[in-house]
Amino acid sequence: MAAASLAAGVVLPSGTAGAAVADGPTVDRATKAIFQRLADAVFADRTQSLVDGAGGGPQQAHPRRTSGFTGQVRLSAAQASEEGATLDALRARKSRLAQLGEKYRRASTEVVLDGAMLTGRRATVDVTETTSLTYEKAEPGRPGTTGFQAHHRLTFQADRDDAWQLTDVRDTDDGYLAVNQVARPRVAAPATSDDPPSATRSATTRPAPANPKNFTATGYDYAAMATYATKYWSRYNPNYPDFSDAGAGGDCTNFVSQALKAGGWQHVPGYTTDFHKWFGNAEIQSDSFVGVNEFSWFALSSKRATSLANVYQMDVGDVLQLDFDRDGSKDHSMIVTSRSRQGVPYLTYHSTDTYNRSVASIIASYPSAAYYAYRT
Secondary structure, X not given: OOOEEOOOOEEEEOOOOOOOEEOOOOOOHHHHHHHHHHHHHHHHHHXXXXXXXXXXXXXXXXXXXXXHOOOOEEEOHHHHHHHHHHXXXXXXXXXXXXXXXXXXXXXXXXXXXXXXXXXXXXXXXEEEEEEEEEEOOOOOOOOOEEEEEEEEEEEEEEOOOOOEEEEEEEEOOOOOOOOOOOOOOOOOOOOOOOOOOOOOOOEXXXXXXXXXXXXXXXXXXXHHHXXXXXXXXXXXXXXXXXXXXXXXXXXXXXXXXXXXXHOOOOOEOOOOOOOOOEOEOOOOEOHHHHOXXXXXXXXXXXXXXXXXXXXXXXXXOOEEEEEOOOOOOOOEEEEEEEEOOOOOEEEEEOOOEEEEEEHHHHHHHOOOOEEEEEEO
């Protein structure tokens, strides 16, 4: 690689070569293409660790795609060890999923390089990962696939020979809930309120079949809720603000509220901080429209939702919330967009943007979280 360098802090849009100065490595078009391919290999390895081995039974290990990167662009020894530990954790998750009745038979991962920045001998690369997994059993009434779109930041460090080593991989979404991620989620700060109602924690063990949901009792259009969520899981509705950027608090509850509104939930106008009120549009949103805990308080106090004893009782249009560290403050909201004939709910949500993920997959990923299921 030529002995040249980019000025510190210069942003490199994908597909453009950097201006050169003396004494250092370059990040030109070809180098960025290799960065992108290595990123693709990292996330493909993670996804494939959840898929049963083709022709060799469930325990057959997939060859690691990252092992083919040597020389000028490769994983550092420390990052290779980190990736090995991540794959071990994901294989353990695959075993938990199998115990919960879920397996994947095929997966695809595509990574797009969004941009890069060179600072001295360090390159920071932002990428977008789009992954889809095919469920093993094509059962009637069950979604055929699940998938998500996630954003990551990779750090490459140039060694003394000007070869690039991948030294760090960080997820930059607020959710950290993709099935091939093992990082702990960001936890929202506890909200305050004036004597809000408490939700009842829901069990996560598979119960006997529950009574089906009465889809006509409330007058809401639950199919419209699912249609909305399926339409906008990755293509955000421009008629609402987007809170998915880092530091914005996450878009999960805002997205769930939009879907409920599409199915007939009506605005309750008033002060934004009053959890008894609920409203949202492009200009203004109540705390209950966008906040995880505030949504729970409104939904229960208004009687628009009731707590369910078990997450497997959820059906289309119902809502699931998680408290990852069981500190009493809920952290994430999701909406059910499908339910199989075998009684498994499938959820769609923002941050990380995901569609038709089974509740079993979420339980396998976060077995120690507290779960709160709501009948809407």
